[in-house]
Amino acid sequence: MTSLTGPSTDEQPGRLRRAPRLAATRGGNPLARAALYAVLCILSVIAVLPFLWMVFGAFKSGQEIRTFPPDLLPRDWTLDNFRTILSDPEMPLLTFYKNSLFVAVANVVIQLFLASLLGYIFAKYDFRWRQPLFWYLLALMMVPPSVLMIPNYLILSELGLLNNLWGLVVTAAINPFAIFVMRQFISTLPNDQIESARIDGASEWRIYRSVVLPQVRPALATLALLEFMFNWNAYLWPLIVLTENDKRTLPVILTWYSTQHGAQLNLVMAASVLLVIPVLIFFLLTQRWIVAGLTLTGGK
CATH class of the missing domain: 1.10.3720.10 (MetI-like)
Known part of the structure; x- marks a missing residue:
């Protein structure tokens, strides 16, 4: 006769054996997570690259910014661009x-x-x-x-x-x-x-x-x-x-x-x-x- 108060003792060991398996499933596949992180990192770099190009380009000279192949970081850092803008009488x-x-x-x-x-x-x-x-x-x-x-x-x-x-x-x-x-x-x-x-x-x-x-x-x-x-x-x-x-x-x-x-x-x-x-x-x-x-x- 089945008890109405809870599962029988014969079913409890099976439940205990399944618990680690559930925990492993919740953890996810490490390879899938690594692939997901890699894709997110690539997309983040693509998204932030134009902003970095703008910031570093502000510290390049006119000749350096037109060089090919282009360099992300300036070879010779300069503040002349900001001085030119701030001293331009047409642009207060x-x-x-x-x-x-x-x-x-x-x-x-x-x-x-x-x-x-x-x-x-x-x-x-x-x-x-x-x-x-x-x-x-x-x-x-x-x-x-x-x-x-x-x-x-x-x-x-x-x-x-x-x-x-x-x-x-x-x-x-x-x-x-x-x-x-x-x-x-x-x-x-x-x-x-x-x-x-x-x-x-x-x-x-x-x-x-x-x-x-x-x-x-x-x-x-x-x-x-x-x-x-x-x-x-x-x-x-x-x-x-x-x-x-x-x-x-x-x-x-x-x-x-x-x-x-x-x-x-x-x-x-x-x-x-x-x-x-x-x-x-x-x-x-x-x-x-x-x-x-x-x-x-x-x-x-």
């Missing part, structure tokens, strides 16, 4: 840096504030038309940016913000993608903390500032990096809105500089390196929260 780099930095930082601050606030409202408040409004925001994500250029241009013309850096900020204040990400992230926060803060007498702004925001720092850091990179590298929309050279941003000026000095690849490489440096600095400042956000997302 500091002015263009300030323009791009203003547009990128202003967009990041305003978009993160509005996205976190609206994401908190959509995630934790129950009001009429909440779901239709949220679906409307999701529908806006499907609209190509090129379709909105003419309406946004006409709006900026009516507001008198053409050829103004604020024109690049006003039209991008509401970011449906950022709102969606913050809403999904905030919806995972426990409601008990918010209710406890309300019972203790905290205002809604205090709850948003002291309870919600500290717990969504990884999501804020990830969005900040993405928005900073997008606005820093934006080209077409700033080219349309900004018409004077002293209001231009770095990507627009870099394209003009590359056209004017197309034969001097060493200068173009050096200008490209100067364009990338702020993005790398911003990534180093936010990578701790980005890694924490990816780890938390994977854990969930």
